[in-house]
Amino acid sequence: MFSKSWSKFSKSEFSRNVSSQILGTGTAQALPFLATPLLTRLFTEADFAVYTSFFAVASIFAVGVGGKYQLAIVLPHKEEDAQNLFVLSIYVTFGYAFLIALLLPMFHGFFPKDLQNALYFVAPHVLFFGVWSAYINQSIRQKRFATNAYAKVIQSIGYIVAAIGLGAIKFLSFGLVIAKILGTVASYFFLHKKSIARLKIVPLVKLKKVAKTYVDYPKYGIGPAFLNTVSLQALVLILTKYYTTDDLGHYGLTLMVLSAPLTLIGNSYKDVFYQKMASLVMHRQYHLAMGFFKKSTLALLSLSAPICLILFFFGESLFHFIFGENWIRSGEFATILAFSFGVRLVVSPLSSIFNATNTLRIASVWQILYFISTFATLIVCAAVLKLPVTSLLVVYVVHEIILYTLYLSIQYYVIRFKITNGKNH
Structure with a gap:
């Protein structure tokens, strides 16, 4: 049953558009990645x-x-x-x-x-x-x-x-x-x-x-997006304030490398997902939208899992080999952070569902919760408990997995609500 659904999905216009995006964006991500070993030496x-x-x-x-x-x-x-x-x-x-x-x-x-x-x-x-x-x-x-x-x-x-x-x-x-x-x-x-x-x-x-x-876009979009962006940058801000330049520099390379699949797969998928979901919602085809949401979640999960496992088991060795001996610590950070980036890779591209369904108010509730919990967690760990940087990263990963799983559940229930009510709100 799954193979049949995947076959239909892979032959659809949506899949072709995603493939086009990933091919182009893949090239766009591969080029800087290939250049990074040179940049780490310059x-x-x-x-x-x-x-x-x-x-x-x-x-x-x-x-x-x-x-x-x-x-x-x-x-x-x-x-x-x-x-x-x-x-x-x-x-x-x-x-x-x-x-x-x-x-x-x-x-x-x-x-x-x-x-x-x-x-x-x-x-x-x-x-x-x-x-x-x-x-x-x-x-x-x-x-x-x-x-x-x-x-x-x-x-x-x-x-x-x-x-x-x-x-x-x-x-x-x-x-x-x-x-x-x-x-x-x-x-x-x-x-x-x-x-x-x-x-x-x-x-x-x-x-x-x-x-x-x-008007809902600036009214309900900027505030939550601001909180989300500050939250996503929270780790950088905390490292800048409480940890060394060396810690921040090594994390910077880790962030650059791990962001590549997020941009490659996530942004490519998000662009096409948004257009398709907006079209389904516009025509009130909510049952089709739910099926499309589930297939998209499975597709993103199947792309995310191998990346996470490779980084988890071979992160340090890969960074040592590709970027040089000075950047082994970045590989250690990548090993710890692999699954937090993985869960974000699955959930973030689907967040455009709030734009497509014009339910930005609902998204804003999660954004506020994410903002408060992220900074509270990191500040307590860094300023109060004074954890070493690796322990801080472990706590951060656990927090990300919990919060993004909640975010995925909210996305699901937004479509379920549309099906139940049978009209736009």
């Missing part, structure tokens, strides 16, 4: 520590890009409304990035000295990421998944070329940060050239109309 643990801290801060600020309106581009029946959402999200992004550039320098004193100069690049990162995100969601609406895949490949190539160049000349201590931003810029120009959407003057009344129609 950059020091301190360089990786700055890179890790910068993107912990930058990703928190990036939550507000576009007012989250770019996520709604997939939904409207009318193409004009989708175009207006596209324009609105970019306008908001420009204004938001300007405010960051104006205000963030006033607070540089709260950050470590080796990070302060890099923080001037938070605003450019937010700007290009926000515009890039708008184009990505416009492509999702048009089912142009191959275009998105190519864009991610270009993003990776731009990052690699810039990182190797900056690492070779040793011009900046935050060369990895600049390289990452340049990769996003290159990807943006490609998307702009390929997209049918264009930034243009739209009457304010039309922008206000779509802003009001989809």
Whole structure:
């Protein structure tokens, strides 16, 4: 029975779109991964520590890009409304990035000295990421998944070329940060050239109309996403505050490597899952949506399990062989963290179900719980109990497995609620 269901699933349009995404995104992830052994020899643990801290801060600020309106581009029946959402999200992004550039320098004193100069690049990162995100969601609406895949490949190539160049000349201590931003810029120009959407003057009344129609996205999306992002970066923030630069640098490489399958499989699957689930919900085909949700969960689990087992049993050896003797400790961290990344790989791509069903309020409850429990757990372990870093990571893994299992259950019951009531809420 399972093999028959899997056969139908693998031959579906959805599966072909996922395969296209994974092929392109796989290439995009493979290239930086292949370059990382060179980068670990061009950059020091301190360089990786700055890179890790910068993107912990930058990703928190990036939550507000576009007012989250770019996520709604997939939904409207009318193409004009989708175009207006596209324009609105970019306008908001420009204004938001300007405010960051104006205000963030006033607070540089709260950050470590080796990070302060890099923080001037938070605003450019937010700007290009926000515009890039708008184009990505416009492509999702048009089912142009191959275009998105190519864009991610270009993003990776731009990052690699810039990182190797900056690492070779040793011009900046935050060369990895600049390289990452340049990769996003290159990807943006490609998307702009390929997209049918264009930034243009739209009457304010039309922008206000779509802003009001989809107001739940900024209203209930930004807050929970902010809490979620801060929670995801909590470990970096705690390591920055209570542990050594060496600990943070080694964790930075671990995070970079383990994030590869999350981006490869998770983001590729999430884009197509969102489009398909939004379509099923729009047509009130809730029983089909439930079946699709279950098949997606099994598919993601089958992809996640082998990765977790390989890292758990061979993490230290692999990091030693691939990245060099100086990075064995990163492999030790990867062995501990394998299953926390695995459960996130299964559950996170399915979280777009809250966008598709317009139930962001429900998601926000979990986000608040996750935020509070994550920081409470880590602060008690680091500041009060003063656990060594490896013990801290073990506690963090247990917490992640419990909270993400709860998140998956909530996703399931959101669809079950739709089936029971037989209408959108």
